[in-house]
Amino acid sequence: MTKTFDVILRSGAIVNQDGEGVADIGVSGGRIAAIGGLGQADAGEVIDCRGLHILPGVIDTQVHFREPGLTHKEDLETGSRSAVMGGVTAVFEMPNTNPLTVTAETFTAKMKAAHHRMHCDFAFFIGGTRENVRELPELERAPGCAGVKVFVGSSTGALLVEDDDSLRKIFNVIRRRAAFHAEDEYRLNERKNLRVENDPRSHPLWRDETAALLATQRLVTLARETGKRIHVLHISTREEIEYLRDHKDVASCEATPHHLTMAAPECYERLGTLAQMNPPVRDAAHRSGIWKGIEQGIIDVLGSDHAPHTLEEKQKTYPASPSGMTGVQTLVPLMLDHVSSGRLSLARFVDLTSAGPARLFNIACKGRIAAGFDADFTVVDLKRTETITNKWVASRAGWTPYDGLEVTGWPVGTFVRGRRVMWQGELIAASTGEPVRFLETLTPGS
Numbered sequence: 001m002t003k004t005f006d007v008i009l010r011s012g013a014i015v016n017q018d019g020e021g022v023a024d025i026g027v028s029g030g031r032i033a034a035i036g037g038l039g040q041a042d043a044g045e046v047i048d049c050r051g052l053h054i055l056p057g058v059i060d061t062q063v064h065f066r067e068p069g070l071t072h073k074e075d076l077e078t079g080s081r082s083a084v085m086g087g088v089t090a091v092f093e094m095p096n097t098n099p100l101t102v103t104a105e106t107f108t109a110k111m112k113a114a115h116h117r118m119h120c121d122f123a124f125f126i127g128g129t130r131e132n133v134r135e136l137p138e139l140e141r142a143p144g145c146a147g148v149k150v151f152v153g154s155s156t157g158a159l160l161v162e163d164d165d166s167l168r169k170i171f172n173v174i175r176r177r178a179a180f181h182a183e184d185e186y187r188l189n190e191r192k193n194l195r196v197e198n199d200p201r202s203h204p205l206w207r208d209e210t211a212a213l214l215a216t217q218r219l220v221t222l223a224r225e226t227g228k229r230i231h232v233l234h235i236s237t238r239e240e241i242e243y244l245r246d247h248k249d250v251a252s253c254e255a256t257p258h259h260l261t262m263a264a265p266e267c268y269e270r271l272g273t274l275a276q277m278n279p280p281v282r283d284a285a286h287r288s289g290i291w292k293g294i295e296q297g298i299i300d301v302l303g304s305d306h307a308p309h310t311l312e313e314k315q316k317t318y319p320a321s322p323s324g325m326t327g328v329q330t331l332v333p334l335m336l337d338h339v340s341s342g343r344l345s346l347a348r349f350v351d352l353t354s355a356g357p358a359r360l361f362n363i364a365c366k367g368r369i370a371a372g373f374d375a376d377f378t379v380v381d382l383k384r385t386e387t388i389t390n391k392w393v394a395s396r397a398g399w400t401p402y403d404g405l406e407v408t409g410w411p412v413g414t415f416v417r418g419r420r421v422m423w424q425g426e427l428i429a430a431s432t433g434e435p436v437r438f439l440e441t442l443t444p445g446s
Contacts, residue, residue: 003041005033007418012049012379015350016056016369025054027375030417034371047420049379052412053346056354056369057089057376059436061146061361062179062233062254062303063328065091067113069098074308074396076110079328080118080433082306082394084421086329087411089120089376090366090436092146092303095127096159102127104139111144111435118433120416121366121376125149125179127159128170140176143443144435146361147176147231152215153183153207153278160185164218171222176440177229177252177360182215182240183207183279200318201268204280209237212279216240216251223250231360234259234305236279238289245298252300252360255290255352257327257334258401263287267401273314273321274401277305294344294352301356302349304331308397326395330388330402336380336409346382362439379413386410394427 005026014023014035024038034041065079076093083091093110095101101110107126114122123146126132126139140148150170151159161167162185170178188211196202216232220243223230232253235241244251258277263284267275275281293299307324314321335353338344358367365373388402414422421429 003034003038005038005041005043006045007375007420008038008041008043008046009049009054009377010046012052012054014054014369015346017355020346025369027418030375031365032369032371032373032375035369051381053380053382054369055350055378055380056367057374057415058087058332058353058378059090059357059363059366060088060304060306060328060331061092061301061357062094063091063306064094064096064308064324066308067097068109073310076114076118077431078394078396079306080120080122080431081427082326082329084119084414084416085394085425085427087332087378087380087414088328089378089414089416090122091120091328092123092125095125095149096151100127100159101125102129102132104135104142107139107142107145114433116432119421119427119431121433121436123436123438128161128178129159130161130166133169133173136170137173137175140174141441143437143441145441146436146438148174148178149180150178151181152219153181153185153188153211162186164222167222168226171226171228174228177231179231179233180219182212182219182232184211184214184218187211187214195319198317200273200276200321201265203268203276203318204264204282207278207280209239209282209286212237213239213243216243220247220251233303234279235290235293235299236282236286238286238292241289241293241298245296248298253293253298254301254303255294255299256303256305257331258325259290260287260294260338261334271401273316273318274325274399276318276321276323277307277325278323291343294348299352300360302331302335302352304328308395310397311399325401326393326397326399329393329395330400332378332380332411333386333388333407333409334402336382337407340382340408364437364439364442366436375415375418377413377415378411379415380409381412382409384408384410384412
């Protein structure tokens with residue numbers, strides 16, 4: 001009897017936990033139904049993937065889509081459109097919105113606003129504050145919640161918990177791995193006078209490597225004291241890599257494409273405030289240190305830290321200019337270019353962007369190409385050379401710091417639960433984004 005599927009992806013090079021090999025993938029009901037030689041099978045749609053690589057869907061575990069309150073920069077629809085145009089199938093969005101995502105009401109409102117309006121699947125972090133400590137155990141277990149996010153140093157938005165006593169109270173009540181923006185607020189305040197008017201090169205002097213390391217060390221100490229797990233976002237220093245190497249039992253960590261690609265002072269001299277991020281892009285020695293963290297397996301995941309602002313806002317005179325840049329759409333092509341140059345293996349890229357997030361955050365049925373898993377695929381052409389441009393960027397912000405950069409390796413298709421959402425640079429399906437499911441938030445019947 002002939003097998004019938006909804007979709008067959010034919011003859012692509014599948015990159016997965018068991019290596020790389022050419023095979024067909026059959027999809028039924030939004031899930032992977034079969035992998036192998038499906039030449040005798042029928043399907044409603046057959047997609048020729050010869051010469052292309054099929055990766056497990058890329059999961060970007062740190063984006064800021066600015067809704068509610070800051071939608072002139074971005075919203076859930078435009079941000080997720082940018083994601084799928086760049087090959088990203090799921091995102092974890094951050095709580096520093098207006099109002100802040102720190103209550104059941106604000107979290108529920110964001111979930112409702114995202115459902116079948118976002119083009120990719122989604123999860124939202126709940127912000128940890130002094131005021132919502134008692135509610136965090138319930139909030140972090142809400143379906144669609146990626147966990148608790150805490151800002152130890154002030155960045156963009158009003159979330160800040162800088163002292164150990166308040167942090168300890170949060171650690172004491174949470175059960176899931178919590179994510180942290182790790183810059184020491186006390187040191188940042190002490191060094192504000194080092195900012196130089198109209199000179200963004202002073203940004204990493206103000207927010208120096210010691211501020212990052214101090215905060216990371218404090219968080220590890222608290223994690224050990226309370227028996228909890230932490231995730232340190234956007235590692236920017238070689239010192240943090242060296243320190244976290246000896247604390248992997250309690251601490252995971254993330255690297256970003258901009259910290260792996262840019263270096264000071266060149267990026268500030270060329271891009272000015274467009275290169276301004278928190279924590280800052282630092283010199284080439286720190287960039288090399290983060291790459292060592294990739295090579296040694298210390299870095300667990302990649303996140304874009306997509307943090308859009310309008311060009312008008314970014315072009316304010318430093319330090320009045322806000323920190324942040326677009327990134328969700330350029331994550332895949334930038335990192336594939338590093339694959340092309342030999343800096344990164346394709347298998348390690350897959351581990352950092354799909355298997356790693358699934359392992360770290362206990363995601364249900366994503367992160368692998370396996371029967372029974374969601375049919376999320378990032379289809380790429382490793383030989384295709386393209387130039388990243390502002391015009392290509394689908395974010396409402398409409399710009400990228402990589403405008404004019406030629407890369408080798410390009411996302412040509414995005415599949416979300418079996419639906420071909422993007423193909424060859426065109427958005428071709430209506431938005432049907434659903435919440436990411438986590439093993440720690442499954443409810444009866446889910």
